[in-house]
Amino acid sequence: MTIQTTSPSPTGDSDLTVRARTSVLADLADRISGAVHGPDDAGYDAARCGFNLLSDHRPAVIAVPSNRFDVAEAVRFAAAEGLRVAIQATGHGPGPSADGALLINTSEMTDVSIDPIARTATVGAGAKWAPALEQAQRHGLAPLLGSTTDVGVVGYTLGGGFGWLGRKYGLASDAVRSFDLVTPDGNPLRVSATSHPDIFWALKGGGAGSIGVVTDVVIDLFPVTTVYAGNLLYSAEDAPEIMRRFSEWAPDQSEDLTSAVTLMNFPPLDIVPEPFRGKSFTMIRGCWSGDLDLGRSVIDEWRNWKTPEVDMWAEMPFTAADAISMDPTDPVPAMVTTEWMDELTGEAADILASRVLPSPGAMPLILFAEIRHAGGAVSRGAAASPNDRGRDGTFLLELASIVPDPQLALAVESALRLTREALAPFVTGAAYLNFLEGEEKSERSTSAFSEANRRRLAAIKAALDPENRFCHGVSLV
Template identity: 50%
Template sequence: MSEATLTDDIDLLRSQVSEVILPGEPAYDAARATWNLSVDQHPAVVVVTRSPEEVSAAVRFAELKNLGVAVQATGHGTKLPADNALLLITAMRGVRVDPETHTAWVGAGTKWKAVLEEAQKHGLAPLLGSSSDVGAVGFTLGGGMGWLARKYGLACDSVLSFEMVDITGRIMQLSPGSNPALFWAMRGGGGAGLGVVTSMEIQLYPVSTVYAGNLLYPPEMAHEVMARWAEWVQDVPEELTSAVVIMNFPPLPIVPPELQGKSFVMVRGCYCGDVGRGEELIDSWRAWRRPLMDFFHDMPFVQSDMISQDPVDPIPVGITGAWMREITHEAIDAIIRYTLPQGGPPTLLFAEIRHAGGAISRVGADEAAFSHRHHPFSLEMVGIIPTPEAHEHFLEHTEGLRAEIAPCLPGDVYINFLEGEEARRRTPSAFSNESYQRLKRLKAAMDPENTFRYGLDIPPLI
C-alpha cells in the first residue's frame, strides 16, 4: 500500500483514537519498540487506543486499508513482528477491585503491579506471574503460571469475563453465559487471533502474607540439589509452588556484588498457607545442607517480585521451554552441562524447572483452551541475545539440550515460555489436537482472512 493511500483517511482516524503515529514522525521509533530489544518491527502505522470504541475504530480502519492488525500492550510476548501492519497499542490502563466479591476489572495495557497493589489493600491477590511488570491481559491469554498456581490455578482459570473487539469492530462480552465458545478460546488460547481483548474481570484470592524466597547452593552441588528437589516436590502441599534453577548472574551493576558473575543452583518458591508450615518445609533443606545464601522469609505478597527478581528494563532476550513428564538423573546432567559455563561465557542466563500440578491439573478441556495440564514440570530457558548471531546460537544451544533430554519431554510446550518465530512454529504443540482444531474453526468463523495474524499461528480451518 502506498503512503498516499494509507494517509487518505488518516485525519478521520486521528479524530477517533488517542494517537496515530506514522513512519518518519518523531514518536515512531519509541511507539514501535517492544520490551524485548531483539525485536525490530516496522509497522505501517501505530495506533494508541484508550477505550474499546477506539480499538473498534482502529480495527475498522485496518480492514478498510487491507492492513493486518498486530496487538501490543506492554511489549512483552511479541510473536511475529508487525511489519507493514497496523500496530494497535492497547493503553486502557486501569483496575477496579471489588472487595466484597473478591473480583477485579482490569483494562488491557495494565501491568500486574497495579492490580496486585490495589488487591493487596484488601488482603487479596491476583494470579500474576513471576514479574508484576508484565501486562496482565497478555499474560492471562497465554495461560499464566505464577507463584500461586498449584493452589489456585492459572491466571486464565481466574477469568470471569472478557470484553473483546472483533474484526468488524463490534464490542463483545465473553463469559460462560455469553459467547461461551470465544470465552473458552481466550482462556489460555493466546488470544487465538480472534479479536482484541480490551478488558477482563478476574477472581481474586485471600492471600496477603506468604513464606517465599530462594536458597542458593554452589554450582558443584547442582546435581544433588536438583535430584533432591525432584523427589521432594512429590509430596509437598498445593500451597507450595516451587522451582529449581541454575542461574548464571551476569557481571552487571544491577546485580548485587556478592552475586555478580557467579553461578548457583537455587531452590525457590512461595508457600501461601500458614507461614509456620512454610518455614518447616524449607527448614528441611536447611537441615539437609546449609545454603550459601538464604533469602526465604515471610513477606507481604505485594513483594512477590523478590522471588524471581526478573529484569524490568528492556533487554534483548531469548526465551524457550518445554513441558517435562519426569526428571531423570541423565536429564539433570544435561541441563547442568548446557547451563553452567563450560570454559567461556554461558549461553543461558538460567534454566528453571517449575513444579506444576495441583489446581492447574483440575480444569477440564471444555473449560479452557489451555492444554497439557497433566504434565508435572515446565522447563524454561532464558538467554541474553544482543545480536542475530547470538540469537541463532541460543536457539541451536537450547534445541541441543531438548534433544538430549528428549526421553523426559512429551513434545508439548507452554506458550508463554516461547517468543518470536519459535512460538509460531510450535503453536500446535501448545494445545491438544482437539483444542487446536477447535481454535482453527473459531478462527475461520471470526477472522477468515487472518487479519489478526501476528500472534500465535492459528490459521482459519479451511
C-alpha cells in the same frame, strides 16, 4: 485504498506512497481519540518498541487507543484497509514480526478497579500486574500474577499465566469471569461462561492475539497477604544432585507451595547485586501461601540437607513477590523457550546442568533454566482449558537467554534449540504458550492443544477471522 498485507518490504513499509499513507493515517487519527503513528512520525519508535528489544518490528501504522471505542475503530479501519493486526501491551511476549501490519499498542489503557465484595478486579488491556496487585492487597486480596509485576495482565492471562500461587489456585486463565473483546470485524462483545461461551473458552488460554483485541478482563482475586517465599542459593556444581532431589521432593509438597529449581548464570552487570554478579548458582525458589510456620519447616528440609550459600527465604507481604524471581524491569534483548515434562529424570537433569552451566572460562549462552513444579490446580484445570496438552505434567521448563550483542543471536538461538533437542526424549513435546516468543510462538503453539481442542479453536478462529488478519499471536491453524 488497500495497504499491502502479505509481502511487506524489508523496511516494513507498505506499497502506499507517502502522500497516500499520510491521508490514510489522517483518516484513522480523525476517528480515534488516541494517537496514530506512521513510520515517519516522532512517536513511532517509542510506540513500536516494548520490553523485549529483540522484537524490532516496523508496523505500517501504530494506533495507541485511549479506550475500547478507539480499539473498535482501529480494528474496523484495519478490516477496511485489508491490514493484518498485531497487539502489544508491554512487549514482554512478542509474536511473529508485525512488519507492515497495524499495531494496536494498548499501553494507555491502564484502568484497574477492585470489587472487594465480589473479589474481582477489572483490568484494562494495557495494565501491568503492579497496580492490580497493589490495589487488591489493600483489601487483603491477590491476583494470580507471575514472576514479575511488570508483565501485562491481559497478555499473561490469555496465554495461561503460571505464577507463584499456581498450584493452589490454578493458572490465571482459570480465574477469568469475563472478557470485553473487539472481534476482528470490529464488533465489541462481552464474553463469559454464559455469553459466547465458545469464545470465552478459547480466550482462556488459547487465543492470545488471534481472535480479536481484549479491551478489559474481569478476574478473580484470592485471600493472600503474607507469604513465606524466596530463594536458597547453592553452588552450581550441586545442580545435578539438587535437581534429582527436587524431582522427588516437590511432588510430595502441599498445594500451598509453588516452587522451582533454577540454574542461574547471573550476568556480570552492575545492575546485578554483588554477591550474585557474574556467578552461577542452583536455586530452590518459590512461595508458600499457607500457615507460615509450616512453610518454614518445609524449606528447613533443604537447609537440614545442606546449608545454602545464601538463604533469602523469609516472610514477606505478597506485594513483594517480585523478590522471588528478581526479573529485570528495564527492557532487554531476550530469547525464551519451553517444554512441559511429566517427570524430571536424572538424564534430563544432567543435560540441563551440562548445557546451561558454563564450563570454567566459557561465557554462558543460556541465562537460566527454571523447572517449575506444576500439578495441583494447574493440572486440575487442564481438562476444561483449550491449552490442555502438557499442563497436567509435573514440571514446566523455561529456558531463557539474554542476547547482549546481535552478533550472538545465532549462537544463543542454537544453544536453546540444541538443549531442547537433547531433552526431546524426556519431555512431552507440548509447549507452554506464555514461554513462546517470535516465530516460535506461531510454529509451536498448536502443540499446546489436544487434537480435539485444536480443531475447536480453528473453527472459532475461522468464524471470527476468516482472512487470518490476526496472525501475529498464537497460531490456531
